[in-house]
Amino acid sequence: MSKFFDKVLSKNELFLAFIILGLILIIGAINPNFFTLATLYDMLRSSVVMGIFGVGVLMVLVSGGIDISFTAIAAFAMYVTTRYLKGIGFEGSILSAFIISGGLGALLGFINAVLISSFRLPTLIVTLGTSNMFRGFLLAFVGTKIISVLPPGMVRFSRMELFPVKTMIGGTNGLSVSVFVLALVIPITWFILNRTMLGRGIYALGGDRVAAERAGLNIAFIQFFVYCYVGFLAGVAGVVHASLIRTASPFDLVGTELSVIAAVVLGGARITGGHGTVLGSILGVFLVVIMNNSLIMMGVPSYWQTAVVGIIIILGTGLTAWRSRRTHRVSLLDTQES
């Protein structure tokens, strides 16, 4: 039995999966309505934006950096794209929105990369500065007006649903196609991180920069790729966000960056770099989303939400820290004995 616990405790993804399962059982026991397909659809839809962000944040954390500007990038790319498409009266599909917004995001990520790579500035401070700049520029020079009628392509996208089921209130609820954006981003990122030299390089850079440099890896290229990729994903996530809530607001998204980072860290990525998996990050995002969305289902007033998320972060990161301390101590003992 204790062996089983050891295994669960040492394998982060398994541990998270158990916590999520336990949580689902508890919520379901309190409110049986939780066990419906409609709820599952809701949860999945709520996870899309945070999930795309999370996958990007994972890549930055693995590379040994941190990015807090991605929400500002998302808001910037999304709002500029929507305004542009509205302006030219664009009627086509959302795909163009994804391409423009993703491209803009990658461009802003490029600015981060130049500052981080060429001037060797600390990533936290650079992205703190650029997030102020991007958001400030957007609101001061682009506009502060909320666009409540989106281009038709984005509206069509938000209405597309699969496998509809009847909800209790009488309407129907289906699986939003936006889920497939996340379903596409996950394997791509997984492939880059686990099956390419670039991915090896990202882990190596995060694990030990000097060693990676001596091994002949092109650090500058890796950093440029990472920050542009995060920017690209942020741009895409921004468009998904706007189309899901059917408004494009330049005030949205900024402010959620720290909870995304927290979710990814809960998923086992280390803030010091070199560690983290896509599966873990997605599970971390699910955990936070379920917690956020189910408090009301459990009959807990919504003003408890912030405190509960705080407690989850402290417990989750505390357990990880405690665990790594323990294994570290054990390995130290081993070397002393041998």
Next chain:
Amino acid sequence: MKSNSVNNQQKASKFGRMDSGAFSVGALKVDSNILRLLLIAVAIFLVMGLLRPHTFLTLRNFRSMSYQFPELGVLSVAMMLTMLTGGIDLSVVGTANLAGILAAKLMTTALPPGTGGSQVALVIMGAILIALGTGILCGLFNGFLVARVGIPPILATLGTMQLYTGIAMVITKGYAVLGYPEQFLFIGNGVVGIFPVPLILFAAVAVVFAIVLNKTAFGFQVFMLGTNATAARFSGINNTLVLLKTYLISGFLAGLAGIIVIARTNSAKADYGTSYVLQAVLVSILGGVNPSGGFGTVSGLVLAILSLQFLSSGFNMLRFSNFFKEFTWGFVLILVMVINYLSVTYQNRRRLARQKRMVAATDNLVDDE
């Protein structure tokens, strides 16, 4: 957040190994970073003064500025202390709001509008003690998570930021707590002589922590820990204790900021000033605090916050939007960092050239013999 060449150079200058980092003006040793900040502050002041002489260079403007920046200033000192140890305290604003709300709750329940007399002084004292105590407890919990449990500071305080804000939310259910006695509002709005009370409080905090950091054993330990934690431990410093104390003090200062905030605005809210978190980081970095620890001065911090206040007030008078201000803050932060980087690389290159010349000169000497 890995240390880089810029940081190493700054650390080197701190311990006097790099002669070009500091130079003498008369008897005063002036840090080149401080001098640069002073120039920035003066330049902004002059530009704003020239552009808007009739509104910027008035007593009224100085009065209003000196009410505005102390709360952010106190929070920045708290942030700076934790950054000196190589950590960060994202929970300062959460702590300040929680402390303010508990103090406000006490005052509004113990003193319904209309009651007065000797009771008032007692309740105000109680409210202040509660706010400072809350700050200390919150800080102690941060310190426990960082120093004992071993959670990276950025994550520990990210969690407690949510937790403290969340507790404040639960207490107030999201509403503001309003209506405190006149005498308490004096802390936020009063004037002693010609100096506003918040400004006096900030000045006191700045002076006390300049002394603590430069003249006490604890200050030395903080710098040592931030420079090299392992070396600090092997030289007999109790790192756990130093970290606990640092976060405790940070919490205490946040509690003080909470008192100033509620006394100035006459209201306590769970989500007041959330943008102050990143602003406090920004002020610290601009002031020359090294985010990986070990270097930073209170005087740099004061100059940074003054520059930003001049900029901010000046922009208001030029009728720029708040969003433009946000943009400029980010821009200035990045600009200062890039200038720092370039000036350090330039100094290095010059030093290398000098060394080469010296080597060449000695070679010549040898040849002559």
